[in-house]
Amino acid sequence: MTVTTPRPAPPVTAAASPVPPPRRGRRPFTAREKRNLRLGLLFISPWALGFLVLVAYPLVYSLVISLFNHTGFRTPTFIGLGNYSRLVQDPLVAVSASNTLFYAALAVPIGLVVAIVLALAMNRKVPEVGLYRTALYLPSLVPIFALSFIFVVFVNPNSGLLNQFLGLFGMPETNLLGDATSAKVIIVTMAQLGAGNAALIFLAGLNNIPESLYESARVDGAGTLRRFFSITLPLLSPTILFNLITGVSGALQVFTQAYIVTEGGPNNGTLFYMYHLYKSAFSYAQLGYASALAVVLFLAGMVLAVLIYVLSRRFVNYDVTG
Amino acid sequence: MTTTTASAPVTPDRRSLRRQNRLRRTTSGIIARAILIAVSLLFLVPLYWMVITALKSDEELALFPPTLLPESWNFSVFAETVNAFPFWTQLGNSVLVTVASTVLAVLSSYVVAYGFACIDWPGRDKVFYLVLATIFIPFPLAIIPMFDLFAGLGWVNTVLPLIAPNALGSAFYIFLLRQFLLQASTEAMDAARVDGAGEWRICWQVVFPTARGALIAVSIFAAVAAWNDFLGPLIYLQDPSVQTLAIGLQTFSTDTDTEFNQLMAASTLTVLPMVVLFIFFQRYFVRGLNVGGFR
Numbered sequence: 001m002t003v004t005t006p007r008p009a010p011p012v013t014a015a016a017s018p019v020p021p022p023r024r025g026r027r028p029f030t031a032r033e034k035r036n037l038r039l040g041l042l043f044i045s046p047w048a049l050g051f052l053v054l055v056a057y058p059l060v061y062s063l064v065i066s067l068f069n070h071t072g073f074r075t076p077t078f079i080g081l082g083n084y085s086r087l088v089q090d091p092l093v094a095v096s097a098s099n100t101l102f103y104a105a106l107a108v109p110i111g112l113v114v115a116i117v118l119a120l121a122m123n124r125k126v127p128e129v130g131l132y133r134t135a136l137y138l139p140s141l142v143p144i145f146a147l148s149f150i151f152v153v154f155v156n157p158n159s160g161l162l163n164q165f166l167g168l169f170g171m172p173e174t175n176l177l178g179d180a181t182s183a184k185v186i187i188v189t190m191a192q193l194g195a196g197n198a199a200l201i202f203l204a205g206l207n208n209i210p211e212s213l214y215e216s217a218r219v220d221g222a223g224t225l226r227r228f229f230s231i232t233l234p235l236l237s238p239t240i241l242f243n244l245i246t247g248v249s250g251a252l253q254v255f256t257q258a259y260i261v262t263e264g265g266p267n268n269g270t271l272f273y274m275y276h277l278y279k280s281a282f283s284y285a286q287l288g289y290a291s292a293l294a295v296v297l298f299l300a301g302m303v304l305a306v307l308i309y310v311l312s313r314r315f316v317n318y319d320v321t322g
Numbered sequence: 323m324t325t326t327t328a329s330a331p332v333t334p335d336r337r338s339l340r341r342q343n344r345l346r347r348t349t350s351g352i353i354a355r356a357i358l359i360a361v362s363l364l365f366l367v368p369l370y371w372m373v374i375t376a377l378k379s380d381e382e383l384a385l386f387p388p389t390l391l392p393e394s395w396n397f398s399v400f401a402e403t404v405n406a407f408p409f410w411t412q413l414g415n416s417v418l419v420t421v422a423s424t425v426l427a428v429l430s431s432y433v434v435a436y437g438f439a440c441i442d443w444p445g446r447d448k449v450f451y452l453v454l455a456t457i458f459i460p461f462p463l464a465i466i467p468m469f470d471l472f473a474g475l476g477w478v479n480t481v482l483p484l485i486a487p488n489a490l491g492s493a494f495y496i497f498l499l500r501q502f503l504l505q506a507s508t509e510a511m512d513a514a515r516v517d518g519a520g521e522w523r524i525c526w527q528v529v530f531p532t533a534r535g536a537l538i539a540v541s542i543f544a545a546v547a548a549w550n551d552f553l554g555p556l557i558y559l560q561d562p563s564v565q566t567l568a569i570g571l572q573t574f575s576t577d578t579d580t581e582f583n584q585l586m587a588a589s590t591l592t593v594l595p596m597v598v599l600f601i602f603f604q605r606y607f608v609r610g611l612n613v614g615g616f617r
Contacts, residue, residue, distance in 0.1 A: 033444055036443040040443030043433055043434060043441060043521075044434045046491045047430075047493075049490055054487055065470075072470075072473070118361060121355075124350060124351055126358070129358075133604075135362035136361065136365055138369065138600070142368075144550065145568050145571060146592050150372045150586070152575075152585075153586060193365060274462060277462060278553075281469075290466055291467075297460065298460055
């Protein structure tokens with residue numbers, strides 16, 4: 001993701017100035033700057049209020065209430081790190097965390113590859129590309145809950161289409177949702193129907209790569225694969241990074257599909273972390289414990305995002321622009 | 323390609339190179355087409371199955387193997403489905419939440435984006451990095467604090483918790499609109515400032531009309547997000563009379579002994595508005611994805 005920076009900010013240091021040095025090395029704001037500062041802050045005040053109410057308050061409140069036994073019915077009682085020590089021992093945390101990581105490890109890389117392949121294919125600019133774009137984007141518009149209902153019907157061993165299709169390849173009739181691993185794979189497969197969205201973002205990225213780069217590479221005798229790895233992939237890397245980070249963040253929150261299609265089963269095989277959090281909070285009224293779960297999820301998500309960002313720095317190329 | 327002067331004779335060498343080029347283009351075109359057609363069909367199968375299953379009679383649904391086309395098209399299923407659960411009330415709730423959320427989110431995000439793009443104040447770009455950072459903050463952390471807050475306000479079991487937060491802008495929409503506003507020309511704005519127009523008036527009367535395309539794109543994103551939201555309504559709406567279709571479908575499918583055809587008919591009716599929206603505004607969708615300046 002590139003952020004366009006508009007005009008360069010005016011220089012704020014006045015180190016060489018003979019007049020008495022201004023406080024903290026800054027010259028005082030001019031009248032115009034003061035006026036603009038007031039106006040600017042006024043215009044962004046909805047966001048500033050949103051930051052306080054929707055970001056800062058939840059962060060602080062979660063940290064605090066995770067130290068309490070809080071059910072929503074009685075006054076919360078302080079129990080220190082009790083919720084966290086319970087979390088470490090809760091077998092369902094280990095199960096749901098590993099289910100979630102299994103899902104993320106499959107769904108995110110597959111999703112990126114599918115989206116990039118679709119974007120490359122659409123970039124061939126066949127005349128009827130608008131048709132494919134519509135078909136590929138349509139499932140992204142279908143609410144996940146509706147898609148989940150469709151899959152309930154689709155995967156049904158008696159009347160579903162999927163079993164019949166697999167039967168063509170000699171697979172015996174099975175209840176694909178009856179096995180923990182295949183149920184997770186079904187949910188990973190479902191997620192791929194959303195690839196149209198990422199594919200269009202990648203397509204926009206591909207359109208920004210100047211054709212001249214490919215032309216000169218071709219003259220230099222670079223083959224298709226060489227051009228892909230030396231031009232396309234490096235220039236697409238910021239988009240890949242953005243999709244990777246948002247993809248991982250989304251995968252850690254996977255919930256709706258399991259809630260509707262499998263209800264966490266079979267045998268907790270699709271009990272994802274977010275589902276465990278939801279149940280703890282709203283089925284068992286363990287709001288304090290659920291807050292501890294949320295804090296851990298938040299930290300895990302942040303650590304993963306920073307890790308991906310740092311590790312990717314060697315590969316992501318922001319320099320060559322279209 | 324190497325540049326050729328118009329008069330240069332076409333050598334056999336060059337001709338074969340060109341033929342090779344054309345051949346390469348055709349084969350890659352064929353492969354691209356094959357991939358696009360195959361995946362498009364694969365992506366449409368679930369939607370096809372939804373509509374087909376809805377239109378099958380109860381007896382036909384029991385057949386094994388399932389028929390790929392309904393033997394008799396049972397269109398009355400839609401009337402039966404609509405009467406089987408409070409469809410119209412919940413459709414109304416979904417529309418209310420979607421329209422109110424979209425209007426609030428787009429207008430507030432626009433004002434904030436204007437503050438980040440069109441007014442040059444000290445520290446502006448540093449604060450904007452904070453906006454960007456919040457795009458990546460996972461939402462689950464806010465669930466319980468916001469639930470306690472809205473419960474304290476007595477807003478549980480109303481649609482207010484789903485609508486009100488949108489008035490405070492959305493980081494992603496602010497980002498998209500700011501990118502657009504930065505690319506816009508500043509001439510009209512500067513002229514209005516010279517004429518002594520206030521910033522608020524410039525924001526709405528000079529810049530707002532020029533941002534139409536970007537505003538429509540963001541509106542569509544916001545509408546789809548609101549219409550498709552599941553966890554929010556699941557947490558806050560308990561009474562069938564205040565529930566949106568997202569939750570109505572869920573209780574409808576588990577409470578009653580629902581037939582698959584009715585469930586799929588209800589799903590079709592829920593999906594339809596978004597499909598219509600997409601078909602009418604397709605070019606704005608695509609532009610919205612481009613405005614972001616993703617590279």
